[in-house]
Amino acid sequence: MKTCPTCARVYANDALRFCRHDGAPLAAAPEDETRLLYAEDATGAPQQTGGLSDELAAHAAATSSSLTAPMPAQRRRAARRRAIDSLAVLPFTNEGGEATTGYLSDGITEGIINSLSQLPRLRVLPRSTVFRHRAASADPLGVGRQLGVRAVLTGRVAEVGGWLVIRAELIDVREESQLWGEQYRREPADIFALQEEISRDISEKLRLKLTGDERLRLSKRYTENTDAYRAYLQGRHYVTSKRTADWIRKGIDCFQRAIDLDPNYALAYSGLAEAHGLLASSTGEQPPRDEYPKAQAAARKALALDPSLAEAHTALGFSLLLYDYDLDGARRAFRRAVRLNPNHPNAHDGLAFYYNATSQAEKSVAECEESRRLDPLSPFPEVNLGWAHYFARRYDAAAAQGRKALEMDARFAFAHWIIGLALAQSGDAAGAVESFERGVETSGGGLTFRAHLAYAYARAGRETEARRALAELEKTARRRYVSAYYFAVARLGLNERDAALERLERALEERAGFLAFLPVEPVFDALRDDARFRQLVERVGVKG
Numbered sequence: 426m427k428t429c430p431t432c433a434r435v436y437a438n439d440a441l442r443f444c445r446h447d448g449a450p451l452a453a454a455p456e457d458e459t460r461l462l463y464a465e466d467a468t469g470a471p472q473q474t475g476g477l478s479d480e481l482a483a484h485a486a487a488t489s490s491s492l493t494a495p496m497p498a499q500r501r502r503a504a505r506r507r508a509i510d511s512l513a514v515l516p517f518t519n520e521g522g523e524a525t526t527g528y529l530s531d532g533i534t535e536g537i538i539n540s541l542s543q544l545p546r547l548r549v550l551p552r553s554t555v556f557r558h559r560a561a562s563a564d565p566l567g568v569g570r571q572l573g574v575r576a577v578l579t580g581r582v583a584e585v586g587g588w589l590v591i592r593a594e595l596i597d598v599r600e601e602s603q604l605w606g607e608q609y610r611r612e613p614a615d616i617f618a619l620q621e622e623i624s625r626d627i628s629e630k631l632r633l634k635l636t637g638d639e640r641l642r643l644s645k646r647y648t649e650n651t652d653a654y655r656a657y658l659q660g661r662h663y664v665t666s667k668r669t670a671d672w673i674r675k676g677i678d679c680f681q682r683a684i685d686l687d688p689n690y691a692l693a694y695s696g697l698a699e700a701h702g703l704l705a706s707s708t709g710e711q712p713p714r715d716e717y718p719k720a721q722a723a724a725r726k727a728l729a730l731d732p733s734l735a736e737a738h739t740a741l742g743f744s745l746l747l748y749d750y751d752l753d754g755a756r757r758a759f760r761r762a763v764r765l766n767p768n769h770p771n772a773h774d775g776l777a778f779y780y781n782a783t784s785q786a787e788k789s790v791a792e793c794e795e796s797r798r799l800d801p802l803s804p805f806p807e808v809n810l811g812w813a814h815y816f817a818r819r820y821d822a823a824a825a826q827g828r829k830a831l832e833m834d835a836r837f838a839f840a841h842w843i844i845g846l847a848l849a850q851s852g853d854a855a856g857a858v859e860s861f862e863r864g865v866e867t868s869g870g871g872l873t874f875r876a877h878l879a880y881a882y883a884r885a886g887r888e889t890e891a892r893r894a895l896a897e898l899e900k901t902a903r904r905r906y907v908s909a910y911y912f913a914v915a916r917l918g919l920n921e922r923d924a925a926l927e928r929l930e931r932a933l934e935e936r937a938g939f940l941a942f943l944p945v946e947p948v949f950d951a952l953r954d955d956a957r958f959r960q961l962v963e964r965v966g967v968k969g
Contacts, residue, residue: 747938883918
């Protein structure tokens with residue numbers, strides 16, 4: 426066997442003198458070669474690689490053909506002209522089907538995304554977008570065109586004979602050609618070095634000229650403990666798969682286990698901060714005083730360990746905005762996150778909501794547009810743009826954004842929320858009722874949607890149904906937490922101003938996140954001439 430000292434390809438044909446990839450003189454391959462690449466005979470046909478187990482060699486022979494397809498000369502010349510500035514890393518396929526390898530395949534994908542997202546000159550689509558294309562049969566060129574990127578990375582992960590075997594292929598969407606293809610094998614404990622190597626190889630093939638600082642970012646590790654890393658991956662799986670309280674708590678347990686294994690694991694603290702923040706939001710429906718202090722503590726610990734972690738700055742920003750009502754602190758946190766990682770959509774979303782709370786509609790729209798550009802297939806940026814229009818009293822535009830989100834996901838409950846609110850404020854009470862009814866259905870009875878349905882019933886003149894919905898909400902509150910803010914909204918729909926104000930006072934005691942938007946929330950326009958409401962806004966500390 427021979428190997429190329431430049432690109433590390435391995436050749437079984439000892440008669441070859443030069444690398445078929447870059448022309449470098451070949452050298453004898455070491456016995457313990459740990460990187461399985463291409464084995465070729467004198468004609469370039471793939472052969473069984475000597476020195477490897479039969480099982481691993483068979484796997485290599487079966488999978489190498491797609492990676493060795495030659496690129497036409499004309500396309501090679503076109504591909505060399507300039508650096509590629511946008512990339513989608515599609516979910517690596519778990520070839521073995523085992524749950525453990527599944528976590529690893531997702532983790533490798535996300536690790537490469539996170540690593541390459543640190544490069545300011547490369548737009549890397551986020552996990553939320555690319556993981557919608559999990560199917561192994563997905564056409565990379567078609568997906569790349571749909572996502573509007575220049576290049577697509579695909580990969581497969583398998584455990585063969587105790588080795589972790591990864592195939593990766595980089596495709597130029599515009600030129601419809603392969604830029605690069607490799608096959609690696611590593612011991613499972615070497616997964617960190619493997620992710621670094623793949624990210625480095627990709628950056629080279631994209632023709633990115635990296636600074637010294639950017640090279641350091643690509644090689645950055647958050648932990649050396651593989652068990653902690655696996656626990657972190659499991660936590661990410663639970664938190665991102667289903668945004669229910671039970672699944673989020675499972676994620677918290679996994680993040681905590683990762684921290685127990687490695688107390689200096691900044692990324693695990695950041696995941697913990699995000700999860701506790703979700704529990705305190707309308708997603709988790711838990712008391713803010715129980716969850717946001719934990720979220721803030723975890724975010725600050727993550728930043729103490731690694732001040733450059735954009736995800737932790739973002740999580741901190743949301744807790745400062747929605748719990749402390751510290752608008753200046755939230756602005757600084759979100760802006761810091763955007764500077765550290767301009768490719769992080771959640772940071773732009775957070776900054777947009779800061780601008781919403783401070784009546785800066787056009788700046789909010791701009792941040793939402795950037796989030797949508799970074800995450801083009803997610804319905805969240807569409808709905809967030811709807812919120813920017815809603816708070817600016819552009820109700821038709823807000824409802825239109827909600828409908829765009831439903832085109833992406835017909836069961837996206839948050840789209841029904843913004844549509845319902847926009848219709849209610851524009852005078853279409855019947856349409857608002859229909860939207861909130863759909864929201865209740867698609868959310869599985871979410872408290873946000875039930876409260877706003879009571880509000881819409883009242884606005885539509887259906888008082889009996891409004892009071893029935895309110896009574897059901899009060900019954901629920903006897904056995905679990907229901908935010909006082911929701912009762913304020915329902916009571917205001919029934920024109921019970923005193924009861925609504927009393928509930929808003931309780932919501933302030935609870936530190937309800939929605940109070941950050943009191944100065945701009947159209948639902949409360951009916952109270953703006955009331956001195957008690959103005960005093961409440963002053964006590965919250967937010968300004969319009």
